[in-house]
Amino acid sequence: MPTPQDHRRPFFVVLNRRSGSGDADATEQAIRAELDAASYPYRLYCVRHPRELGTLAAQAVAAAEEQGGTVVVAGGDGTINAVVQAVLPSGLPLGVLPQGTFNFFGRCHGLPEGDVGAGVRGLLDAREARVQVGMVNHRVFLVNASLGLYPELLERRELDKRRFGRHRLVALLSGLRALLGDYPDLRLSLCGDGRTQLRRSTTLVVGDNRLQLADIGIAEAEAVERGRLVGIVLPPLARWRMILTAVRGLFGHLGDVDKVDSFAFTELEATLPHRRHIKLAIDGEITRLPLPLRFRVAPQPLRLLVPNRPDSA
Numbered sequence: 002m003p004t005p006q007d008h009r010r011p012f013f014v015v016l017n018r019r020s021g022s023g024d025a026d027a028t029e030q031a032i033r034a035e036l037d038a039a040s041y042p043y044r045l046y047c048v049r050h051p052r053e054l055g056t057l058a059a060q061a062v063a064a065a066e067e068q069g070g071t072v073v074v075a076g077g078d079g080t081i082n083a084v085v086q087a088v089l090p091s092g093l094p095l096g097v098l099p100q101g102t103f104n105f106f107g108r109c110h111g112l113p114e115g116d117v118g119a120g121v122r123g124l125l126d127a128r129e130a131r132v133q134v135g136m137v138n139h140r141v142f143l144v145n146a147s148l149g150l151y152p153e154l155l156e157r158r159e160l161d162k163r164r165f166g167r168h169r170l171v172a173l174l175s176g177l178r179a180l181l182g183d184y185p186d187l188r189l190s191l192c193g194d195g196r197t198q199l200r201r202s203t204t205l206v207v208g209d210n211r212l213q214l215a216d217i218g219i220a221e222a223e224a225v226e227r228g229r230l231v232g233i234v235l236p237p238l239a240r241w242r243m244i245l246t247a248v249r250g251l252f253g254h255l256g257d258v259d260k261v262d263s264f265a266f267t268e269l270e271a272t273l274p275h276r277r278h279i280k281l282a283i284d285g286e287i288t289r290l291p292l293p294l295r296f297r298v299a300p301q302p303l304r305l306l307v308p309n310r311p312d313s314a
Contacts, residue, residue, distance in 0.1 A: 009042070010069060010070050010071045010094075011041075011042035011043060011044070011065075011068055011069075011070040011071070012036065012041065012042070012043040012044075012070065012071055012072075012073045012096065012124070013043070013044050013046070013061040013062075013064050013065045013070050013071070013072050013073065014032060014043055014044070014045045014046065014061075014073040014074075014075065015046045015048065015054075015057055015058050015061050015072065015073070015074045015075070015076075015080075015084050016028065016029060016032065016045060016046065016047050016048065016075040016076070017048045017054065017074075017075065017076035017077070017080040017100070018047055018048060018049055019048070019049070019050075019051070027117075028075060028100065028117050029045070029047065031117040031118050031121070032045065032075065032098070032117060032121055033045070034118070035117075035118050035121035035122060035125075036121060039125055041125060042070075043073075044061075044064065046058075046060060046061050048076075048080075054080065054083045054084075055083060055086075055087070058072075058074075058083055058084045058086070058087040058088075059087050061084075061087075062087045062088055062091050062093065065091075065093050066091055066093065070093075071093065071094045071095070071096055071306070072084065072087075072088050072093055072094075072095050072096070073095070073096035073097070073098065073124060074095065074096070074097055074098070075097075075098035075100050075117070076098075076100050076101065077099070077100055077101020077102060077103075077104065077285070078101050078103065078104065078105060078106050078143065078144050078284045078285050079101070079284050079285045079286040080100075080101070081097055081099075081101075081106055081107075081143060081284070082141060082142060082143055082144075082283060082284035082285075082286065083286075085134065085141050085143060085303060086140065086141050088303070089134060089141060089299060089301065089303060092301065092304070093304065094129055094304040094305070094306055095303060095304060095305055095306065096124040096127065096305075096306040097110075097112055097305065097306070098112075098117060098120040098121065098124075099112055099113075099114050099120070100117075101285075105144045105210050105212055105213045106143045106144055106210065106284075108212055109210055109211060109212040109213075110130070110132065110305060110307055111307060111308055112307065112308070113308070123308045123309075124306055126309050127306035127307060127308065127309050128306070128307060128309045129304050129305065129306060129307075130304075130305050130306075130307045131302035131303070131304065131305075132302055132303040132304075132305045133209060133225060133228065133298055133299075133302060133303075134209070134298070134299040134301075134302065134303050135207065135209035135230055135296065135297075135298060135299065136295075136296070136297050136298065136299045137207070137281065137283065137290065137294055137295065137296050138290050138291070138294060138295055140283055140288070140290065141299060142207075142209060142283045142284050143209060143210065143284055144208070144209065144210040144213055144284045144285070145206050145207060145208045145209065145210065145213065145282075145283075145284070146206075146207050146281055146282070146283045146284075146296070147204060147205060147206040147207065147281065147282050148187070148204070148205050148271075148279050148280065148281050148282075148294070149185045149187050149202060149203050149204035149205055149235075150185055150203045150204040150235070151204050151206060151282050152280050152281060152282040152287055153185070155282045155285060155287060156287060185203055185204075186201065186203070187201070187202045187203065187204075187205070187273060188200075188201055188273060188274060189201075189202055189205060189234075189271055189272070189273060190271070190272045190273070190274075191205075191232075191234075191269060191270070191271055192269070192270045192271075192272075193232075193266045193267075193268055193269035193270060193296075194266050194267060194268070194269075200234055200236075200262075201236060202234050202235055202236055203235050203236070204233075204234075204235040205232065205233070205234055205235075205271060206232070206233040206235075207230055207231070207232050207233075207269070207296045208222075208225070208230065208231045208232075208233065209225055209230055209231075209298075210225065211223065211225050211226060214231055219231060219233065219263050220263065221263055221264065221265040224265035228267070228298060229265040229266060229267055229298070230265070230266055230267075230269070230296060230297075230298060231263060231264070231265050231266075232262075232263065232264050232265075232266060232269060232296075233261065233262070233263045234261070234262040234263075235261060236261075236262075266296075267297070267298070268295070268296065268297045269295075269296040269297075270293050270294065270295050270296075271292075271293060271294040271296070272292055272293040272294075273292060276292055277291060277292060278290065278291050278292065279292060279294070281294075
């Protein structure tokens with residue numbers, strides 16, 4: 002059951018000033034104004050370059066452990082992921098102020114978007130919810146982890162965002178443009194829940210976010226509410242069929258496409274012949290991990306602060 006938030010636990014706020022398309026100064030000022038007005042104890046850690054994120058997240062966790070506090074993160078799904086990576090082993094509660102482009106994690110858990118002040122006020126009167134976290138090897142993921150075509154799409158999307166701005170339309174058009182390029186050809190060995198299968202694929206996506214899975218039309222979306230993850234395997238397709246598949250995904254019908262395989266599981270191991278490492282996209286950020294990849298649910302849930310509404314208790 003959710004538990005009430007202790008109103009005097011100090012906040013240690015990790016703010017990624019590079020997340021989203023909003024005004025970073027205004028976001029910082031809104032956080033300070035709300036906490037100062039409430040005379041609430043806090044310390045702010047401002048991330049001005051991506052390489053600082055892990056270090057500042059670790060500092061915030063250490064300070065929160067020492068002072069019995071709560072870590073808060075303001076940023077997009079990738080920033081939230083990095084902070085959860087530091088928070089989860091500590092068992093500390095986490096507050097989230099979504100600031101990204103899609104904000105699947107925040108929207109899935111009913112966290113306010115856009116109005117930073119409302120988000121901070123919500124944290125001051127919040128309850129705890131236990132939230133499932135996915136793992137691939139030693140890395141956490143909250144929305145999805147993927148290999149193959151999807152990481153390539155994300156790399157192109159980031160380049161286009163830097164050129165044209167961090168907007169959802171830019172992200173969508175960039176993804177469609179990337180589909181006109183070359184596709185990976187993965188020969189996957191998938192072992193999970195007592196069976197092994199060999200699959201040719203352009204993309205393997207493992208999802209842990211009910212909202213995103215439902216948005217693209219995956220029937221197993223509700224399985225993540227029952228302690229499972231969801232795998233999606235996209236087979237090699239002709240270019241026109243790949244574009245049609247992507248469009249159908251945008252309109253919530255990916256699960257209806259022939260040859261797109263989706264399945265719920267508890268643990269899954271993925272290997273590729275003659276490969277030792279592979280590029281992955283984890284909650285929108287690109288990384289490389291050693292093979293085999295082992296997907297599973299983290300043994301401990303995340304203690305997430307969520308709005309304290311009577312109808313959600």
